[in-house]
Amino acid sequence: MREQKQGQFCIFGTQFFAPSLAPGLYVVATPIGNLKDITIRALQILAGADQVLCEDTRQSARLLDHYLIKTPKLALHEHNERARTPALVKKLQNGATLALISDAGTPLLSDPGFPLVRAAREAGVDVFALPGPSALLAALATAGLPTDRFTFIGFLPVKKMARLAALQEIATRSETLVFYESARRLRVVIDAMITVFGSERRAAISLELTKKFERTLTGSLDELARQLNEMPPRGEVVISVAGTPHSAPDENIWLADLKSALQTQPLRSAVAEVTTTHGLRRKQVYEAALKLKS
Secondary structure: OOOOOOOEEEEOOEEEEOOOOOOEEEEEOEOOOOOOOOOHHHHHHHHHOOEEEEOOHHHHHHHHHHOOOOOOEEEOOOOOHHHHHHHHHHHHHOOOEEEEOOOOEOOOOOOOOHHHHHHHHHOOOOEEEEOOOOHHHHHHHHOOOOOOOEEEEEEOOOOHHHHHHHHHHHOOOOOEEEEEEEHHHHHHHHHHHHHHHOOOOEEEEEEOOOOOOOEEEEEEHHHHHHHHHHOOOOOEEEEEEOOOOOOOOOHHHHHHHHHHHHOOOOHHHHHHHHHHHHOOOHHHHHHHHHHHHO
């Protein structure tokens, strides 16, 4: 039986002991800027785990030292995660408790960790989620764009032609699109979006989220480009872009299609066909069909 360690952490000068943890891999969300944006449970896991797997141990040390957490750290990043995964899975199978964190936010969202989580699942190891800070969700919630449907794109390709091609693939999507980007490449990315999406597409640029100088720029892509000229950004960036607006179907066209469909199909089938083909509300098409029938 593996001996359970009892780690400690400190909040505002008060020391706490971490509870006993069930063996397994814990995927822990950590602050994206403000160190106070961490859950009590996350602190308990980080203090009570046998090891903390960090994207960058130096970056993670800032968080762990702030809460006086002494758990051993191990670097797990895009350059070594596949090589280290088999040994880490073996540890987990032997009853270890490992906490996986990224430099900021929720692991695996444009951050390392997927090979380990997949391998742990395939090996029958328990994987636990500790939800918390996420730049993606923080930006989306404050951008002022529709949130009922969205697609997370992450980072676009670095090379110009590949970036334009990637944007072309999603240019007609109707849901809000969310991207990660660095401040250094932000202006060329906005220029590429103007080229593909058009200068009038609505968007928001979230900067320094949860930090002292947090700000969100909103407007058309063209307006955002001008704002960036006046105040160059720093740090990591989240870009939220409105989906393409759908124009209303031509009433004369869909009514003609409905009339034609009613000549060869039962009313219910004709309504279903026209509703799907033209992206209309079923009630609207059904009422029109009844009028045509009468």
